[in-house]
Amino acid sequence: xxxxxxxxxxxxxxxxxxxxxxxxxxxxxxxxxxxxxxxxxxxxxxxxxxxxxxxxxxxxxxxxxxxxxxxxxxxxxxxxxxxxxxxxxxxxxxxxxxxxxxxxxxxxxxxxxxxxxxxxxxxxxxxxxxxxxxxxxxxxxxxxxxxxxxxxxxxxxxxxxxxxxxxx
Numbered sequence: 001x002x003x004x005x006x007x008x009x010x011x012x013x014x015x016x017x018x019x020x021x022x023x024x025x026x027x028x029x030x031x032x033x034x035x036x037x038x039x040x041x042x043x044x045x046x047x048x049x050x051x052x053x054x055x056x057x058x059x060x061x062x063x064x065x066x067x068x069x070x071x072x073x074x075x076x077x078x079x080x081x082x083x084x085x086x087x088x089x090x091x092x093x094x095x096x097x098x099x100x101x102x103x104x105x106x107x108x109x110x111x112x113x114x115x116x117x118x119x120x121x122x123x124x125x126x127x128x129x130x131x132x133x134x135x136x137x138x139x140x141x142x143x144x145x146x147x148x149x150x151x152x153x154x155x156x157x158x159x160x161x162x163x164x165x166x167x168x
Contacts, residue, residue: 019054022053023050023053023054026049026053026092026104027046027049027050027053029092030045030046030049030087030090030092033090033091033092034090037090039086039090042083044079044082044083045083045086045087047068047071047083048064048068048080048083048084048087049083049087049092049093051064051067051068052064052087052093052102052103052104053104055103055104056124056125057103057119057122057123057124057125058096058099058101058102058103058118058123058125059101059102059103060099060100060101060102061077061080061081061084061101061102062077063101064080064084064102065077065079065080068080084102087102088102091105092105093105094114094116094125094127096116096118096125096154097152097154098118098154098156099118099123103116103125103127104125105127106127113129113131113133113134114127114128114129115127115128115129115130115133115153115154115155116128116153116154116155117155117157117159118154118155118156118157119157119158119159119161119162120156120157120158120162121158121159121161121162122159122161122162124159126159133153134151137151137153138151
């Protein structure tokens with residue numbers, strides 16, 4: 001049996017429930033990451049990241065496009081997809097492969113190894129870090145003579161708010 005410790009990076013609500021503070025912190029971090037890497041943090045990229053952070057749940061590229069078009073009716077899908085690709089490359093968001101959607105990256109972790117817990121009810125996503133899991137998966141794959149090229153762990157279920165109330 002393998003026992004893992006779990007680091008929940010998004011288990012608490014925004015500081016003092018100030019969601020705007022979380023958004024501003026994410027944008028400031030993005031500016032810093034881009035400045036340090038020499039990448040351009042354009043207005044479109046900034047707006048897409050802001051829209052992702054406004055959601056606690058997964059959001060699709062077309063949902064983002066619809067939100068962008070409220071401000072700029074001329075916004076087109078390539079603008080969104082280019083921004084998403086950039087934000088993924090910079091490690092500022094996560095792709096939720098099973099839902100063909102995206103979610104914010106809390107970025108309070110040192111490692112690029114992460115797992116996602118996704119509520120099937122409200123679609124909220126919680127980023128978690130189980131430090132030993134990536135190495136355990138790699139070792140198991142090697143024991144099966146399987147060469148890995150990456151691993152994405154998405155855990156689907158119901159969060160505490162969406163679980164049916166148990167009555168005795």
